[in-house]
Amino acid sequence: MANASVSPSVRGRFAPSPTGRLHAGNVFSYLVAYIVAHRAGGTIALRIEDLDPQRSKPEFAQACLRDLDYLGLGWDVGPLYQSMRTEAYRQAFHNLVDRGLVYPCFCSRADVHAASAPHRGEKFVYAGTCRNLTEDERASRMRHLQAQGRSPSMRLIVPDRTYVIDDLFQGRYAQNLAVDCGDFLICRSDGAFAYQLAVVVDDAAQGVTSVVRGVDLLSSCPQQAYLQDLLGFEHVSYGHVPLLVSRTDRRLSKRDHDASIDQMRATYGSAAGILGHIAFVAGMVPEDRPATVDELVAHADLSSLSGCIQKVWKA
Structure with missing residues (x-):
């Protein structure tokens, strides 16, 4: 050590x-x-x-x-x-649910790709297909999934807001969450909590202030900064090698x-x-x-x- x-x-x-x-x-x-x-x-x-x-x-x-x-x-x-750490993720998830920031998504991966062009390389932007479904539409789609023994995934609503990351190695990186990302998954259809939520909760729990990792994860920073804001955590500094x-x-x-x-x-x-x-x-x-x-x-x-x-x- x-x-x-x-x-x-x-x-x-x-x-x-x-x-x-x-x-x-x-x-x-x-x-x-x-x-x-x-x-x-x-x-x-x-x-x-x-x-x-x-x-x-x-x-x-x-x-x-x-x-x-x-x-x-x-x-x-x-x-x-x-x-x-499942209970810690569940608490953070329900915090967001209780504030009306989460909704069920019935789209498959193929549906998401078909409805959106890739942005910033291979990243697909979710088109918001399930965000504004009526209660009747949600109930109908839920019954259809349940008949197949499946559950919906859960997405976090994002604002029309640009987050700017001053990266230690890559310099200034800006992403508008609504345009360049879209509402993103925080719980998968199999019930597992998504990486974005887990990493933010764990960084806060471990007192992390400096994140250095591969440049392939640079585009995740704005989503994580947004979750840090929502959950009351301090932002961390980033360096993408x-x-x-x-x-x-x-x-x-x-x-x-x-x-x-x-x-x-x-x-x-x-x-x-x-x-x-x-x-x-x-x-x-x-x-x-x-x-x-x-x-x-x-x-x-x-x-x-x-x-x-x-x-x-x-x-």
Whole structure:
């Protein structure tokens, strides 16, 4: 574990999903989060995002803890397991329901895609199809779903308001919730609470003030800022790092064995070898040589991440 006596004024976090072993992209995101927090004299919270019981496996969660210990990337708070947090999410959900901000959505994924053009890459904007249904229309659609043994999902009403994020690495990012997002899911049709709600509730519970993660999640920031406002939580600062991609521009994933933690251990021989190589690939250090966490906190150049959305992984 990291030294718990440091100032808690800045608290970063690492929140992996236990659907496989860590890979270079996971380690890179956490390394930068760790550097940002510790340069400010802050702390780190660990969260295991095991909301999806079908894909999340306890053995991967345990492997993550061992891998982080091996790499020297400790934490001060947690680990917090989302699978144990259902009641906290339910309370936040009912807070929003009681204020008339939530409605049932009967649309399938195909319905949503058919009714909307994609905005900002592959993000589809919900057209509000179910927002203004009459009570009779809702009752009819509910009966139809129930006859199929299904339930509706639940969406949060968004305002015609622009949220501006001053991202540590990507600069200014603006999104009008009504135009660029639409009413978004906070509870799935299977009853599971959605990522956007869970992450906001958990960041507040763990005292997180600094979120560093992959740039693919930049477009989620305005929704999360909106939920923070609704639930009375403080906004956090954001920093979205480039994605590590293969030479064919495919994002690294748990399926990329050359970037897996086990393969990196075999290739680079030590935790310092792995961290030094990742820092070199990201342009944070000028030489591909072993570097400890403390050395990177002291010397890594994070300016190489500014305005960049991807870095090519070189095994």
